[in-house]
Amino acid sequence: MKMKTQGKYGVTATAAAQVLCEDVRNFSTRRRNILYLMHRYLVENGYYSSAEALKTEGRLTEEYELCDNIDLDGMYLEYASFFNMKFGKYPKILKKMAPKIKVEMAAGKNQEKSVAPPKEILPPKKQTAEASLANWHLGVGAATAALNEQPLQIKKMETTAAADSMSGQENRACEIEHGHLGGDDALFSSLDWQSLAELVKTSILQENIKLRWSDVCGNQRAIELIKEAVLTPIEFPQLFAHGLKPWRSLLLHGPPGSGKTLLAKALYSETQGQVTFFNITASIMVSKWRGESEKILRVLFHMAAKRAPSVIFFDEIESLTSKRDRATDHESSKRFKNELLQLLDGMEHTLNGVFVLASTNLPWDIDEAFLRRFEKKLLVQLPNEAERSCLISRLLGSSISLNPRLLEQLVAISDQFTGDEIRLACKEISMHRVRCATKVGDHRSTGASSKESQAVMEANVEKAFRQVRPLGQKLLAKHEQWQQENGS
Structure with missing residues (x-):
């Protein structure tokens, strides 16, 4: 078949x-x-x-x-x-060898020459056979006598220079893996660790951002905490010389667009040249190769410690620190979270000068073990009436003339708006003026038309603000309740 x-x-x-x-x-x-x-x-x-x-x-x-x-x-x-x-256990691949020994024969100082007895004359054939047998017995006897008479000296084999260098390389690799060796530019002798170090270096911000604390409207409590954690130890190191340590971690939460990332940008701009700023995203941390994500984490915290003072900023940290009891979690995700927990918990003793800043829109999705690691958890509030007035005047003051009545009306309309939603409404107004300027048509200059254009402008401004549907209003109550239960 x-x-x-x-x-x-x-x-x-x-x-x-x-x-x-x-x-x-x-x-x-x-x-x-x-x-x-x-x-x-x-x-x-x-x-x-x-x-x-x-x-x-x-x-x-x-x-x-x-x-x-x-x-x-x-x-x-x-x-x-x-x-x-x-x-139920990992395989043991290598084992330590017992120390090598060598046997040395101590040469006798007074060696007596043995006198051979007179030989008996034998026939030629028998003489040849007896001679070979006698030579064999003589050799064995001499060796046995030497072993019996001369003491044995047992010594450990001396380590060669090559073995020393190899042992040094192994110790160096071990120190690299556990993050105990200084000078991160020269310590990664392995190609794998070098590639990971280069990947982590891409997260160090080098941009020239012009932003000041005065450009941030509101959120003074968050600004004060960040200054206490980063700027105060730099300006007044003597205050922390007797055991007091600055804040080492801060979690910012709030509705989308409330200004969490803006605070991180302001911190980077204000400390540029003084602090190393690592901007960490999930694309840098998560790798498809088994065990590589944990190595990236260790390299990140090791480099941050060696380049202290430094700031590690995790944007949208809930994607990396979700709850560990979910059935859909993969084994690699659990290993990554456990590694991050260990590194965050060991910062107080081994990673001095490193400040972890994190932001999230969903703090209730973060695992409780990670929440415990953050010393401060702060709600980024929506701008109040005075802050909204200041923000609208700053964004629209250069493009249109705002009279007090119109400004007061816009402040009332923008109640429960986040700072980013106010920015989008003001951008819509500016873009409307761009559309009007690029239209080809008649340009009238009479007084009546001027008044009409002013009225139309105010109507367009109000329309742009009313078009915005505030998303923060839905989530603000949930964030406030979470802050009362878990905040600090």
Whole structure:
């Protein structure tokens, strides 16, 4: 009976699976695959001479290349996870060797020469056989006598310079991994850690932002806390010389558009040149490779500590710190959160000079363990009447003339508006004037038309403000209740 080869998922798939199974079980195929894996690992880690030697001795050709989704490090991690899941512990790959010893023969100072007894004359054939046997006994006897007479001296093998350098590199790599080595520009000797360090460096803000604390309308309580945490230790270090430590973490929450990110921008602008500012997003932290997100976190906090004073700003932190008891959470997400919890908790002792600033629109989605790590949790309030008046005058004062009556009316309309919603309404007014200026038509200059244009302008201004549907009004009550229960 002939086997059919057609079929989309039938015999063809079965035959392919059998071929793959045979490849796995075949010793020569398995050996070839391992050699290619080792070759790629050596190349990726900079061992180019060793990789070339392996390619020559292993007779690796250009006929084959490794698939993109396989590497030696990934196989190691998968095996460790499988071993842990099966036996409840991780495999022990290496073990320390016992100290090597060498045996030295202490040469006797007064060695007596042995006098050979007179030999008996034998026939030629018998003489030859007896001579070879006598020589063998003589050699064994001499060695036995030397061992019996001379004391043994057992010494540890001296460590060579190469072994010293290798041990130093291993200790250095260990210190890098645990974040205890200084000088982050020169400490990452491994290519993996260098690439992670370069990724983290891209989050350091270098932009020239012109923003001052006076440009922020309202939120004076948040500004005072940020100044106490960042600026006061720089300007008055003697105040914190006797055990007192500044605030090391602050969580800002409030409706979208209330000014949380604006406060972070103002902090960066006011401390530019004095403080290293890390702007962290989920795209930098989350990696598809197993265990790499935790490494990025460790590199981030290590670099922040070495470049202190520094600020780590997590925008929309609820995407990284959601509750851990959800059934949909992946194992990698749980490991990442546990690593972040450990780093935040250890800041007081190991990461001096690092301030963590975070913002969120959904504080009730953050895990309670992360909330405990934040020393201060503050609600960013909506602007009050005086602050709205100041903000509208600042945004519209250069484009239109605001009389007191119109300004008072706009302030009343913008009740429960966030600062960003007021900005959008004022931008709509400015864009309307741009549309009018770009229209091609008749331009009348009579007094009546001038009064009419003033009335139309005021109507358009009111219309622009009434078009805005405030989103913060829906969430403000929920944020206020959460602040009463969890805020500090």
